[in-house]
Amino acid sequence: MTTSFFQNFPLRTGRTHEICLPNAQSFAFALGGYLGGAVLWICEDWLAGHINPIGFSTYMDPQNLLRVKTKDQTDSLAVAEEALRSGVVNLVVIELRQPLSFTAGRRLQLAAQTGESTGLCIIPEGQGNNAAETRWRCAPVFDQQDSTLQRWEITKNKSGTLAAWDVRWDAQTRRIIVVSKASQ
Amino acid sequence: MxxxxxxxxxxxxxxxxxxxxxxxxxPFALIQHQGNSDRIYCLNAQAEQMGLQRGMGFSDARAFCPSxxxxxxxxxxxxxxxxxxxxxxxxxxxxxxxxxxxxxxxxxxxxxxxxxxxxxxxxxxxxxxxxxxxxxxxxxxxxxxxxxxxxxxxxxxxxxxxxxxxxxxxxxxxxxxxxxxxxxxxxxxxxxxxxxxxxxxxxxxxxxxxxxxxxxxxxxxxxxxxxxxxxxxAHYGVRMTLPEPIGLSADVMAGTERLLEQLCSKLKKDEKGARVLQLTLRRVDQASQQVELRLARPLRDAARILPLFERGVGQADAGYGIDQLRLEAIGVEPLPVQQMSHVGNQNKDRLDDLITRIGTRIGLENVQRFLPADSHIPEHSFIIAPAAYSTPEGPWFAQRPRPLHLFPPEAIAGVGKRPPERFRWRRMSFATGKATGPERIAPEWWLADENWSSGLRDYWKVDTKQGRRLWLFYTPQKPGWFVQGEFA
Missing domain, CATH: 3.30.70.270 (Reverse transcriptase/Diguanylate cyclase domain)
Known part of the structure; x- marks a missing residue:
C-alpha cells in the first residue's frame, strides 16, 4: 500500500513535527504559506546567518512572519511553548542546535495540543526526539531543468507509514507539486 | 494682594x-526657509557683531561674513x-x-x-x-x-x-x-x-x-x-497600602487588579494608553521590588493587562510580606477611542498579548518583523524592526530569485570570472552542475559600507551536482569567490 503525499502534508495540527537539514527552511516556508496566518520563527541570536524575506516572499507573505531572537535554547523552548499554547499563531518554527530531552519534546506536544497550532522543530541530522509526531528529511536534488526539485522523506510517522517523494515548488500557483513516485 | x-x-x-x-x-546663525529663500532665524552675539541681523537673506549674510x-x-x-x-x-x-x-x-x-x-x-x-x-x-x-x-x-x-x-x-x-x-x-x-x-x-x-x-x-x-x-x-500612578502584609501571589494579583482598574479609568479619561507599567511591591522590611511590564501596543484594558503581570508577580520575592502596592504607567502614548466594530480584530489583540508575554521573558526588542526597504544590496533590501514598535508593511516581491537564507560572505577557492567547476565550502566538496548568472550588483557609493569595499559583485546561482543550490559571487575588482546564501 502506498501513502499519498497529501495525507501527510500539510502537517497535522495540534502536534509538533521535526525536520532535518539541509533544506528545512524551504519546507518550513512552504508549510507556513500553506497554513496561512501568523508564523513565529524562533532562532538564537548568536547565529550569523538569517532568513531572507525577499527570498521567502515567493513561499509566504513576510508580513505574517515574526522573528524571535533568543539567547539560548532554553529561551527558545520557553517562547515556543508560550506561542504554541496561545494558539494565536498557526505555525511556530524553532531552530534547535542541541537534542531535546523527552520532557521538553513532550511539553511542546502538549502545548501544541492545547493551542491547536502546529510546531516545527528544525533539527540537525540524527538528533530527533521521540515525542515528535512526524520527522521529515528534506534535501535538494540536482536537476538540469528544474531548479526547485527536492526530495522529501518521512523518516518517522506516528500515524502512518514512511515514504519519500520528489517534489518541486511551483512559484506561479505557490504550491508544492509532487513530481513522480520515487523508488523506495 | x-x-x-x-x-x-x-x-x-x-x-x-x-x-x-x-x-x-x-559667528553662527540658524536658517529657516521662508517664502522661497533661506533667511536668518536666529544668530549668536558674534554674528551680530559682524553686522548680521534677523530676517536677512542667508546668501547675503554669507557674503558679509564668509566664516x-x-x-x-x-x-x-x-x-x-x-x-x-x-x-x-x-x-x-x-x-x-x-x-x-x-x-x-x-x-x-x-x-x-x-x-x-x-x-x-x-x-x-x-x-x-x-x-x-x-x-x-x-x-x-x-x-x-x-x-x-x-x-x-x-x-x-x-x-x-x-x-x-x-x-x-x-x-x-x-x-x-x-x-x-x-x-x-x-x-x-x-x-x-x-x-x-x-x-x-x-x-x-x-x-x-x-x-x-x-x-x-x-x-x-x-x-x-x-x-x-x-x-x-499628568501623573499616572496609583497605590494601595494594606493593613496586613500579604504574601500569596493570588493576593498580589487581586491588589494589582484593583490598582489597574483605577489606573485604566484615569488613562481612559485622558485617551491615553500605557506602554510601560511598573508595579512596585514594598515589603514590611522596607525593601521594595519592581515588576516592569512592557506592552507591545498601548493598552488601557485592565482585563488584558492583568494576566500579563502574572509572570513578573510570580517571580517576586514577598519576604516577610508586602504591605504596599504601587502601580505607575511610566511610558504613556496617546490612544484615541475607536469605533467598535463587529468585524473583530481580536486575533490581532491576542497576537499583541503574545508579543508582550514573549517580550517580558526575552526583551521586547527581540521580537522582530521584516519591513521592505528600497535597495538592490541583498542585505539592505529589508529592515528588521521590533514588532512592538512597527506595523506590517508590504507588498513584498522578488524581482529576481533571492536565496532563502543569507549569511556573511564566506570565501571559497576559485579563479576566473565563471564559477569554479569544483569547490569546497564548509568542509564539503561540490561540483557545479548548472550556473545561472551573472547578476551584477554595484555598491551604493553614497553609503559607506565596509562589507562592500571590494567593489562590484557578480552574483551567480549555482546548482551543485550534490543538490545544494548556492548563491555565489565574484568580485572582479579584487578577484575572489564567496558564498553568501542558499536557495531552496
Missing amino acids: RKRVVSLWFPRLPSERVGRTQPIDA LRSCPADPEADRYFLRILARWAGRYCPWVGLDGADGLVLNIAGSAHLFGGEAAMLADMRLRMARAGITVRIGLGDTRGAAWGLAHFGRTMAEEGATPEQIASLPVAALRLEEKTVVALQRLGVQQIADLIALPRATVTRRFGKEVLHRLDQALGELPEDISPLRPP
Missing part, C-alpha cells in the same frame, strides 16, 4: 539651544526647550506661564522673600542663566505689561507701586503693539509712553482703535491681565 510679575526674555534662545549641545566659537556657520532652525525643539525653562522657573514660584515663543512670565508675589528679596532673586536668575549659557533680559513690574516692557526695553526693575513712573520713559513699542501702530504713533511725535498718557483718550481711540489704550491700561494695572500657568504633567 498686588501682583509682582517677572518677565524673562531670551533674545537668542534658538541659537543658544544649539550652542549648548555643540559649543560654537564663531558664518549655520544650522537649520527647529522651532519645535525651541518650544520644547522653552517648556524645560518654564519647568526650571518653577523653582522661584509656582505660577509660571509662557510668553510668546521666547519668554516666560512669573508671578513672584509672596515668594521673593524666600530668596532674600526681589533684587536677590533676579540676581540668582541672572547667575543661573549665565551659567547655563543663555542670554536673558529680565523685567520686574506690578503688571505683566510693565514687566514685558521693562524686559525688552528697560533692563531695570520697577519698585513696588511705582510702575507708572518707571515705564513712562519707555518707548511706545514697549506696550506690545503692532509694528504698524508703533510707526504711526512715532510719526505723530508720540515717542514715549508718557507722551501717550498725556494724549486725550478719546482721540487716541478714534485714531488707533481700542488696542492701544487697552495695552496701556494693562501695563498701568488699570485692566487686569492673567498669567495662565502651564498645566502640570
Whole structure:
C-alpha cells in the first residue's frame, strides 16, 4: 500500500513535527504559506546567518512572519511553548542546535495540543526526539531543468507509514507539486 | 494682594539651544526657509557683531561674513526647550506661564522673600542663566505689561507701586503693539509712553482703535491681565497600602487588579494608553521590588493587562510580606477611542498579548518583523524592526530569485570570472552542475559600507551536482569567490 503525499502534508495540527537539514527552511516556508496566518520563527541570536524575506516572499507573505531572537535554547523552548499554547499563531518554527530531552519534546506536544497550532522543530541530522509526531528529511536534488526539485522523506510517522517523494515548488500557483513516485 | 510679575526674555534662545549641545566659537546663525529663500532665524552675539541681523537673506549674510556657520532652525525643539525653562522657573514660584515663543512670565508675589528679596532673586536668575549659557533680559513690574516692557526695553526693575513712573520713559513699542501702530504713533511725535498718557483718550481711540489704550491700561494695572500657568504633567500612578502584609501571589494579583482598574479609568479619561507599567511591591522590611511590564501596543484594558503581570508577580520575592502596592504607567502614548466594530480584530489583540508575554521573558526588542526597504544590496533590501514598535508593511516581491537564507560572505577557492567547476565550502566538496548568472550588483557609493569595499559583485546561482543550490559571487575588482546564501 502506498501513502499519498497529501495525507501527510500539510502537517497535522495540534502536534509538533521535526525536520532535518539541509533544506528545512524551504519546507518550513512552504508549510507556513500553506497554513496561512501568523508564523513565529524562533532562532538564537548568536547565529550569523538569517532568513531572507525577499527570498521567502515567493513561499509566504513576510508580513505574517515574526522573528524571535533568543539567547539560548532554553529561551527558545520557553517562547515556543508560550506561542504554541496561545494558539494565536498557526505555525511556530524553532531552530534547535542541541537534542531535546523527552520532557521538553513532550511539553511542546502538549502545548501544541492545547493551542491547536502546529510546531516545527528544525533539527540537525540524527538528533530527533521521540515525542515528535512526524520527522521529515528534506534535501535538494540536482536537476538540469528544474531548479526547485527536492526530495522529501518521512523518516518517522506516528500515524502512518514512511515514504519519500520528489517534489518541486511551483512559484506561479505557490504550491508544492509532487513530481513522480520515487523508488523506495 | 498686588501682583509682582517677572518677565524673562531670551533674545537668542534658538541659537543658544544649539550652542549648548555643540559649543560654537564663531559667528553662527540658524536658517529657516521662508517664502522661497533661506533667511536668518536666529544668530549668536558674534554674528551680530559682524553686522548680521534677523530676517536677512542667508546668501547675503554669507557674503558679509564668509566664516558664518549655520544650522537649520527647529522651532519645535525651541518650544520644547522653552517648556524645560518654564519647568526650571518653577523653582522661584509656582505660577509660571509662557510668553510668546521666547519668554516666560512669573508671578513672584509672596515668594521673593524666600530668596532674600526681589533684587536677590533676579540676581540668582541672572547667575543661573549665565551659567547655563543663555542670554536673558529680565523685567520686574506690578503688571505683566510693565514687566514685558521693562524686559525688552528697560533692563531695570520697577519698585513696588511705582510702575507708572518707571515705564513712562519707555518707548511706545514697549506696550506690545503692532509694528504698524508703533510707526504711526512715532510719526505723530508720540515717542514715549508718557507722551501717550498725556494724549486725550478719546482721540487716541478714534485714531488707533481700542488696542492701544487697552495695552496701556494693562501695563498701568488699570485692566487686569492673567498669567495662565502651564498645566502640570499628568501623573499616572496609583497605590494601595494594606493593613496586613500579604504574601500569596493570588493576593498580589487581586491588589494589582484593583490598582489597574483605577489606573485604566484615569488613562481612559485622558485617551491615553500605557506602554510601560511598573508595579512596585514594598515589603514590611522596607525593601521594595519592581515588576516592569512592557506592552507591545498601548493598552488601557485592565482585563488584558492583568494576566500579563502574572509572570513578573510570580517571580517576586514577598519576604516577610508586602504591605504596599504601587502601580505607575511610566511610558504613556496617546490612544484615541475607536469605533467598535463587529468585524473583530481580536486575533490581532491576542497576537499583541503574545508579543508582550514573549517580550517580558526575552526583551521586547527581540521580537522582530521584516519591513521592505528600497535597495538592490541583498542585505539592505529589508529592515528588521521590533514588532512592538512597527506595523506590517508590504507588498513584498522578488524581482529576481533571492536565496532563502543569507549569511556573511564566506570565501571559497576559485579563479576566473565563471564559477569554479569544483569547490569546497564548509568542509564539503561540490561540483557545479548548472550556473545561472551573472547578476551584477554595484555598491551604493553614497553609503559607506565596509562589507562592500571590494567593489562590484557578480552574483551567480549555482546548482551543485550534490543538490545544494548556492548563491555565489565574484568580485572582479579584487578577484575572489564567496558564498553568501542558499536557495531552496
